[in-house]
Amino acid sequence: xSRRSWVRPxxxxxxxxxxxxxxxxxxxxxxxxxAGALKIWALEDPVLNKIENLSIDSFKAAGGNASLETFGNxxxxxxxxxAIGSPQAPDLFFNWGGGNLKEYVxxxxxxxxxxxxxxxxxxxxxxxxxxxxxAKLGDKYYGVPMRGMQPVLLFFNKKxxxxxxxxxxxxxxxxxxxxxxxxxxxxxPIALAGTQAWTELMWAEYVLDRWAGHEVFQxxxxxxxxxxxxxAVVEAMxxxxxxxxxxxxxxxxxxxxxxxxxxxxILAQGKAAMHLMGTWEYTNQLDQSPDFVKNGDLGWVAFPxxxxxxxxxxxxxxxxSNFYSATQDSKSLDAAKKFVTTELHKDSYIEALVAAGDVxxxxxxxxxxxKSPNPEYASFIYELVLDSKNFQLxxxxxxxxxxxxxxxxxxxxxxxGKVSPQQFVDAVAAR
Amino acid sequence: MSSQRPSAWYAVPAFGFFALxxxxxxxxxxxxxxxxxxxxxxxxxxxxENWSRLLEDSEARASVWRTLVLMVVSWLVQTPIxxxxxxxxxxxxxxxxxxxxxxxxxxxxxxxxxxxxxxALLEPNFGAFVGGPLFLGDPDIALYTVVLVIxxxxxxxxxxxxxxxxRAVPPSLYEAATIDGASRVSKFRHITLPQLRYTIVxxxxxxxxxxxxxxxTVLILTNGGPGTATRILPLHMYITGFSGFEMGYAxxxxxxxxxxxxxxxxxxxxxxxxxxxxxxxxxx
Numbered sequence: 001x002s003r004r005s006w007v008r009p010x011x012x013x014x015x016x017x018x019x020x021x022x023x024x025x026x027x028x029x030x031x032x033x034x035a036g037a038l039k040i041w042a043l044e045d046p047v048l049n050k051i052e053n054l055s056i057d058s059f060k061a062a063g064g065n066a067s068l069e070t071f072g073n074x075x076x077x078x079x080x081x082x083a084i085g086s087p088q089a090p091d092l093f094f095n096w097g098g099g100n101l102k103e104y105v106x107x108x109x110x111x112x113x114x115x116x117x118x119x120x121x122x123x124x125x126x127x128x129x130x131x132x133x134x135a136k137l138g139d140k141y142y143g144v145p146m147r148g149m150q151p152v153l154l155f156f157n158k159k160x161x162x163x164x165x166x167x168x169x170x171x172x173x174x175x176x177x178x179x180x181x182x183x184x185x186x187x188x189p190i191a192l193a194g195t196q197a198w199t200e201l202m203w204a205e206y207v208l209d210r211w212a213g214h215e216v217f218q219x220x221x222x223x224x225x226x227x228x229x230x231x232a233v234v235e236a237m238x239x240x241x242x243x244x245x246x247x248x249x250x251x252x253x254x255x256x257x258x259x260x261x262x263x264x265x266i267l268a269q270g271k272a273a274m275h276l277m278g279t280w281e282y283t284n285q286l287d288q289s290p291d292f293v294k295n296g297d298l299g300w301v302a303f304p305x306x307x308x309x310x311x312x313x314x315x316x317x318x319x320x321s322n323f324y325s326a327t328q329d330s331k332s333l334d335a336a337k338k339f340v341t342t343e344l345h346k347d348s349y350i351e352a353l354v355a356a357g358d359v360x361x362x363x364x365x366x367x368x369x370x371k372s373p374n375p376e377y378a379s380f381i382y383e384l385v386l387d388s389k390n391f392q393l394x395x396x397x398x399x400x401x402x403x404x405x406x407x408x409x410x411x412x413x414x415x416x417g418k419v420s421p422q423q424f425v426d427a428v429a430a431r
Numbered sequence: 432m433s434s435q436r437p438s439a440w441y442a443v444p445a446f447g448f449f450a451l452x453x454x455x456x457x458x459x460x461x462x463x464x465x466x467x468x469x470x471x472x473x474x475x476x477x478x479x480e481n482w483s484r485l486l487e488d489s490e491a492r493a494s495v496w497r498t499l500v501l502m503v504v505s506w507l508v509q510t511p512i513x514x515x516x517x518x519x520x521x522x523x524x525x526x527x528x529x530x531x532x533x534x535x536x537x538x539x540x541x542x543x544x545x546x547x548x549x550x551a552l553l554e555p556n557f558g559a560f561v562g563g564p565l566f567l568g569d570p571d572i573a574l575y576t577v578v579l580v581i582x583x584x585x586x587x588x589x590x591x592x593x594x595x596x597x598r599a600v601p602p603s604l605y606e607a608a609t610i611d612g613a614s615r616v617s618k619f620r621h622i623t624l625p626q627l628r629y630t631i632v633x634x635x636x637x638x639x640x641x642x643x644x645x646x647x648t649v650l651i652l653t654n655g656g657p658g659t660a661t662r663i664l665p666l667h668m669y670i671t672g673f674s675g676f677e678m679g680y681a682x683x684x685x686x687x688x689x690x691x692x693x694x695x696x697x698x699x700x701x702x703x704x705x706x707x708x709x710x711x712x713x714x715x
Contacts, residue, residue: 078673081470107471194568195656252555254657255568261557271556402469405675409490413658416570 038066126345134320143323148358191272193258237421517593546651
C-alpha cells in the first residue's frame with residue numbers, strides 16, 4: 001500500500017472527530033423545552049419528591065413555572081459540579097449547606113439570598129434560626145431549608161436492654177458499662193456499618209463535640225487543617241479508641257453495610273443493642289423491620305454526655321436540613337428568589353412534610369407535629385433541635401470535598417486500629 | 432498484493448471512534464494532570480505539582496502494590512483453572528455439555544449482580560459463612576477475597592477461549608502420539624500446551640490488563656475497604672477524582688494507569704513471540 005493512500009483516510013478521520021466534537025458542543029445549549037420554567041434539581045426520594053412537586057404546583061398556581069429533576073446521591077454530587085458553570089445549570093439546587101455549599105459560593109456560582117430574606121421577613125422568621133444558619137456563610141444567607149431536620153440519635157433495642165437489665169446510657173460511663181454488659185452476654189453492644197465511613201464519622205463528631213465543645217471543629221473548618229492539632233482532638237480520639245478496643249462495635253463491623261441487611265437489621269433482630277444513626281433510621285426500620293418498630297422495641301436517646309467534657313450535652317450533629325440555593329448565573333434568578341421565599345414555609349408544604357414523617361425546619365410546628373405518623377418521635381426530635389445550642393453539620397459535608405475524602409479514609413484506618421489517635425491527627429493536619 | 436487488501440478507507444470509522452473516545456480523552460487527561468481543577472471553574476496550570484505529589488503519595492504507592500498483587504494472583508488462580516477446564520470441555524465426554532453450561536453461568540451475570548451477590552454471601556451476620564473468616568472485613572484477606580470473586584467471574588470467559596482453541600488442535604497429532612504410545616499427560620504437555628501457546632498469550636494479556644483496570648467489582652464489593660485494604664489504583668483514581676474532586680491529581684493517576692497498561696501488553700506481546708504469529712500446525 002502506498003503512503004499516499006493513507007493520507008486521505010487520515011484527514012477524513014480527523015474531520016469525523018472534529019465534526020463529532022463540534023456537533024456535540026452545538027447541541028449543549030440551554031434546553032428549549034419548557035422555556036422560562038425554573039429548573040430545580042434535588043436528591044431522589046420517592047416520598048419527598050412528591051411533596052417537592054406539590055410546592056411546584058402551588059408555585060404554578062400563583063403564576064410561576066418550574067420543573068423538578070432528581071438524581072441519586074453520588075451521581076447528583078458529580079452532575080451538579082459539572083453542570084453548575086454550564087448552560088445546563090439548574091436555577092435552584094438542593095444542597096447540604098455548610099462547607100459543601102461554600103465551595104460553590106467561593107467559585108462565585110451561588111446567589112446571595114440575604115436581601116431577599118430581609119425583604120420577606122415572614123419567610124425568614126418562619127424558619128428555626130439555627131437551621132437557617134446552616135446555609136449562612138460569613139454574614140450572608142445562601143440557601144433556604146426545604147426538607148426535614150435530621151440530627152443523629154442513639155437508637156437502642158428496648159427488649160435487649162430490659163433482658164440485660166441495662167438502661168439507656170445518658171453519660172459516657174453508663175455507655176461503657178452497657179458495652180461491658182452486652183459483651184458479656186455475647187451481644188454486639190453497638191451496631192456499626194463500617195463499610196461506610198460516614199457511620200464511623202458520627203462517633204468522632206459526637207465524642208469531640210461532647211469532650212471539647214463545638215468550637216474545635218468550627219475552628220478546623222474556618223481556619224484550615226492546622227486546627228486538628230488542638231490537643232482536645234487527640235484526647236477525644238483516644239476516648240473513642242478505648243471504646244473500639246473495648247469491643248463496643250464487635251469484630252465484624254468493617255464488613256457490615258448500612259443499606260440492606262446490615263447494621264439496622266442486627267439491631268432489629270437483637271444481635272446488637274445500640275446504633276448511632278441519623279433520624280432516617282426510624283423510617284428505615286419501619287420499612288425493613290416493621291414489627292420491631294410497631295411492638296415498641298425501638299428506643300432512642302440523645303448522645304450521652306461526657307463527664308468533664310466542655311461540650312454542651314444538648315449539642316447535635318447530623319444533617320441540619322437540606323437547602324435550596326439559587327445559581328448566580330440563572331436567567332430566572334428573580335423567580336428562584338420568589339420560589340424560596342414563598343413556597344418553602346407554606347402551611348400546605350410543611351403539613352405534607354410532617355405527614356411524610358419529616359420534622360420540618362420551621363418555628364411553631366408543635367401542633368402540626370401531632371399529626372405526624374409517629375408524633376412521639378417527631379416531637380422528640382423537634383424539641384431536641386429547639387433546645388440545642390449548636391447543631392453541627394456532618395463533617396464530611398462541612399469540609400471541602402478533598403479534605404473530607406482524605407479524613408474519611410484516615411478515620412476508617414483508625415477504626416481498624418491501623419492508625420493511632422496521634423497518627424490520625426498528624427495525617428489530617430498535614431493536608 | 433496490496434490491491435487485494437481492503438482500502439484504508441475501511442479503517443476510518445474505527446479510527447474515528449478511537450480518536451474521539453480514546454486518543455482525545457487521553458490527551459485531555461494528560462493536560463489535566465498538569466492542572467489543579469476541582470470540577471468547578473476552569474483548570475489552572477500548576478506545573479508538575481500533581482506529579483511530585485504522586486511520587487510522595489504513600490497511598491498511591493500502596494495502591495500500585497495492591498494492583499500488582501491483584502494482577503499476579505488472579506493470573507495465577509485463573510490460568511490453570513481456565514486451561515484445564517477449557518481443554519476438558521473441548522472433549523467429547525458425556526457430561527460435558529451439561530457441566531460446561533453450568534461452568535459458564537457466571538458469564539451471563541452482570542458485574543454489578545456478581546459483586547452484590549458475593550457481598551451478600553460474605554456478609555458477616557447474615558451471609559453464608561457466619562462465624563467464619565471475615566472475608567471482606569479482615570484487611571489481611573480482603574484483597575484475596577476480591578481476587579476470588581474476580582476469578583469466579585472471569586474464569587468461564589477464559590475457559591471458553593481455551594475450549595475453542597483446544598478444539599482447533601488437529602486430531603491427527605493426538606492420533607500419531609497415541610500410536611507412539613504417549614500417555615495422556617505427555618499428550619497434554621507436548622501437544623496441547625504448545626498448540627495453545629498463542630491462546631495462553633491472548634488470555635494472559637486480557638487477564639493482566641483486565642486486572643490492571645478492574646474497577647466495578649471492587650467498587651461495589653468493598654469500595655476499597657476495609658480501610659484501604661482493597662483500594663487498587665483505579666479505585667484510588669476514582670475516589671480522588673469523584674469523591675475528593677481533585678481532578679488534576681486523579682488525572683495524573685490515570686496517566687500512570689495508561690502507561691502501565693500499554694507497557695504491560697507490549698511487554699507480554701514481545702516476550703511471548705506473539706508478533707511472529709506463525710501457525711504451529713503441520714503443513715503451513
